[in-house]
Amino acid sequence: MKKAKLFGSLTLLTGVALTLAACGNKSNSEGSNDVKNFKAAVPTKAAKKGGSVKVALISNSPFKGIFSNELSTDASDTEVVAPANEGLFDTTDTYVYNDKGPATIKIDNNAKTATINVKKGVKWSDGKQVTAKDVEYAYEIIANPATQSQRYTSSLANIVGLEEYHDGKSKTISGIEMPDGENGRKVVIHFKQMKPGMTQSGNGFIWESAAPYHYLKDVPFKDLVSSDKIRKKPLFFGPFKVNKVVRGQSVSFVRNPYYWRGTPKLDKITISAIGTNSVSQAIKSHKFDVSQVVNSQWESVKGTKDVNFIARVPLQYSYLSFKVGKWDAKKGKNVMNPNAKMNNKALRQAIAYGMNIEPVTKRYTHGLSFQVPTLVPKQFGAFFDKDVKPYTQNLKKANELLDKAGYKKKGKWRVQPNGKPLVIHFAAMQGSSTQEPTIQNYIQQWHKLGLNVKLAGGRLMEGNSFYDKVQNDDPSVDMLQGMWSLSSEPTQDDLYSEAAPFNFSRFVTKKNTQLLKEMGSQKALNKDYRVKKFHEWQQYMHDEAYVLPMTNGYEVTAVNNKLTGYSVKPSTANALWYDVAYVK
Template identity: 65%
Template sequence: MKTKKILASVGVLTGAALALVACGNKSNTKDNSGSKEAEKFPAKTPVKAVKKGGSINVALETDTPFTGIFEDGLSTSAIDSSVSQFGDESLFAVTDSYTITNDGAATFKLDRKAKTVTITVKKGVKWSDGKQVVAKDLEYPYEVVANKDSGSQRYTGALANIEGIAEYHSGKAKTISGLEMPDGENGRTLVIHFKKVTPGMTQSGNGYFLEYADPYHYLKDVPFSKLQSSDKVRKNPIFFGPYKLSKLVRGQSATWTPNKYYWRGQPNLDKITISVVSPNSATQAIKSHKFDIAEVVNAQWKQVKNTKNVNFVARVPLSYSYLGFKVGKWDSKKGENVMDPNSKMGNKALRQAIGYAMNIDQVQEHYTQGLTFRVNTLIPKQFTKYYNSDLKGFPYNLKKANELLDKAGYKKKGTYRVQPNGKPLTIYLAAMSGRVNQEAIVQNYIQQWKKIGLNVKLTGGRLSEFNSFYDKVQNDAKGIDMFMAAWSLSSEPSPADLYSKEAPFNFERFVTAENTKLLNDIDSDKSFDNSFRVKTFKEWQKYMNDQAYVIPMTNSYEISAVNSKLTGYSTKPSDSNQLWYKVGFAK
């Protein structure tokens, strides 16, 4: 587990809570918070004395080959992050509430008055080729992200807060003036100068600065335009974490062996192999002990719960699945989202009705015993201070859905409704293939929408493969009116990188003055007063639920089946920075 995030401080999930099928027809207004059964699971394996040596097999559950882009500024998939987690260590350690500490590979200091963050790499932190991690390795990732030739999708409005980075991004400057290396490129300190500082900057995953390093000495000869396809990124990446990549079967498996230069010392295991396994095969793999660590498919929990010689470890991740509505386009020249006033999905009542017609609570209780559960806002419950518990989200309510459509002028003409202007209404939904029952999941919702007179069809007539799905959604492909996707979130709760005017990951492409104001306030100097920030967070959640450009759907307990002979495995944030250094076989 890492606090470093993908996709502008977030990552894409293949299947947060994708085990739905048609069922009950009752209205349900409860705010689910998950299974009582899951709550008894520990966050870590039993602590025991550990011995050196041994090999483990880790399951990577996906129905598609992994992309294999092993550079954080270029990666767009949480799956790739799972493959590289054994070597790709974050610069910073964190507390259980994700506050940055100085216990990791680098120290951190925020100077509010000077508007700077100073990052210093510790002496002895070395790449797996033996080279010390230096200041240039801290600075170079910003060049990768901000240089248009690299194709990175992580350049955001938050990063644009760094002095001089916008000029570099536009090609007006050859260097980023706000990145200072006071001891030179081969020193160990980077000072970042900001236009403004925000209260979230002490939290990991805040999006205003990067939390990883790149081996400049290794990558410097590769042009930015060829970096993503380079063997140095795709086949032979190097990291400063506890393990180094020793063998890669592209798209299928990766084998990791100890990094003899690792700054904390020698990790416990001799070898870690992570391999792709279909989610449909995960249950049998757990029961047959094919893997030492494997994620439980929640829909199949009953089938694995009594497996012997396994410790079940659980957490609720910072993530959610959602239904998004396309209401505009990304303008690459301006670097911003632009709304279409004539969008098919531009009517708030239509979007709300679609949300209320989804029978999420009943389906999840039936198929996952509550291990997957409905969420009521776009801020996870784990962010206790900022979470708006007063909101109900979109509980199943067909009567309300029909009333909204009737009032908004979507009249029935036979089986289906027509638009207020009298023209036929067909809504095209893009959704991923993935977890077991995924086909039935989507067909369930299509039938639910038919009950309120909406004609919904799958984009392309079928579910999309993971990589193809996100390619279409990110590039505003034709034939997508709404889409089901998921975010793995940053550990700093600011939603600006996902929903602002300048955020490429605002896939809905909605832009309103009120949304911009609320997001700016959340990250403003005024929000150093935490009571103001809390109030604004809650206002933003209420506003987003009212506007319904994004319908929050579900989150899931992530349950891992861990070989009972292993110790040191943990899902606690404070353990994440040392996780793979500590995992080993018990004596």
């Protein structure tokens, strides 16, 4: 259900996901026997027309309700409008663009262009054809500083003229051409450089969504994010249209009568937020027709009757990140502070060696979750470096690192090499009932090393509050546990480059910048070279430990067995709700 990656983006995941998904880059055999038997789709049966479906959005925070791909960074916002929110391109199961979606795309390395053709009959839910201007306007929303969109990245700035538009030097984006005019359906995007991975969805260099210019053009850019046209009555071109929004709680949908693929079978869909601790009871009592399973609750729901359990390993991971700098909004880049408390490699590595990630994860998630070794998921095939070994608990090694680096013990706690007290404030989000004991376990392990780690604010944080502090570099946070839902192409620039707002650690090193450049260079159009550089980068990130990959997990979905057409395969994500129906 999380379609964020299909729009060439990545999203923040609020606390629920830390327990929903905690598995990863080891073979499926590491899971329980139940895990091995999961399929990716419910059985295909003859479908009938009509009926309403209730879907659970698992979240411990109200969703923000920013229903714009260009302005939202929250996975819950993407998930809660999924029945309406269709991307421009369909993909294969390995995320390569194909021609089956609302638009086609053709990459020309010699001309340095991407040509997008929107299909005739692809219409917004008010009946207006999706135009070239709608495709171009999405880039305007992202790049106009007045919108304060966090989607503007150095990757998108590879489009000719986008940087000049962002900096206010030009009123138009010179590199986005509409050969048949604004009301035509053809767009040609000109790039400064061609990049490896451009034929794959989620590459970060091509935005994969459109915005309804005719509907939003009268709203000033600075007011877009708070506009009712975004918050209450958004327009999309997917199979359903938004009918009613109950702020932060639910969204209901009715059919989009203009949907280009045909008439959806279902009459109505309602997606409602539910807290993690209520999920298992809701599944057992059939309160929803579709709900994700919280992995720590698997044992209590796995025997539920009249339910099909399907699963996938999503492109996501939880991580531990150390704050070593700040975001400079004026310069649009991360600035590292060499004197930051956490800017000591030995300290970061010792914290990593202090953690017992694998046993704790196994204990609380019944084999549905496991530790991941690197920041590149195994699903990316050759780009994943199987030789990088994850940090496993080694208190002896951790103590040696701290002693050698000058973190001496004074009484119970260690002090900084300069003799000043060392208190580390750790920010983590609320989650399911196992989140608190998991986090407290890690803190206990660090205490064994003499590291005075405390929860920032004294307790687990509500998700929106957590990201507010993390994104704004609140000085009360020294390290944090977060989670990424990733885009479907392995380029790392949008997460870990100098110009990435999402580089929450704020680390900037010459070596990292060099490796990222090499991974996306012209030379990297040769896959062998690119794979080699990806492997070098994963080892470098492992050694420096600015960001420590932790866990990923099977994302299990419980589906009413009276439904057909529901799938978690990547190739079905764009048109999912067109296919879902009740069985005859």
